[in-house]
Amino acid sequence: MVQPMRILFAGTPEPAAHVLRHLLGDSPHEVVAVLTRPDARRGRGRSLHPSPVAEVAGAAGVPVHRWSSLKPGAPDADRIREILRGYADTGVDAVAVVAYGQILPADVLDIFRFGWINLHFSLLPRWRGAAPVQAAPP
Numbered sequence: 001m002v003q004p005m006r007i008l009f010a011g012t013p014e015p016a017a018h019v020l021r022h023l024l025g026d027s028p029h030e031v032v033a034v035l036t037r038p039d040a041r042r043g044r045g046r047s048l049h050p051s052p053v054a055e056v057a058g059a060a061g062v063p064v065h066r067w068s069s070l071k072p073g074a075p076d077a078d079r080i081r082e083i084l085r086g087y088a089d090t091g092v093d094a095v096a097v098v099a100y101g102q103i104l105p106a107d108v109l110d111i112f113r114f115g116w117i118n119l120h121f122s123l124l125p126r127w128r129g130a131a132p133v134q135a136a137p138p
């Protein structure tokens with residue numbers, strides 16, 4: 001039997017949103033909050049649009065954090081770490097990561113009891129690198 005955990009979810013594109021939908025609907029785990037990239041300009045009018053993950057989280061009423069960088073020298077770096085430590089202090093066990101789109105610094109990786117768990121949809125290690133899905137043969 002799976003022990004339910006309180007988790008954060010970090011992801012950005014549609015494949016990540018699909019995983020988030022599953023975690024929110026068919027999983028025993030509680031998604032406490034979502035980390036995603038900031039809204040991006042798209043389309044002919046170049047208007048701002050939330051990421052697919054932000055849309056799914058918003059529709060489910062899950063808090064969304066849109067941080068442009070987790071690097072130690074980035075703006076709000078100390079505040080971001082304070083927020084993440086706050087989640088860990090309130091019982092969040094791990095972060096599920098699917099195509100988040102950021103490099104995670106070592107100090108951030110150490111915050112949660114079970115760490116950051118990368119859920120990757122390529123056939124690792126055979127198709128690894130910057131674009132594993134695109135590199136795989138049809």
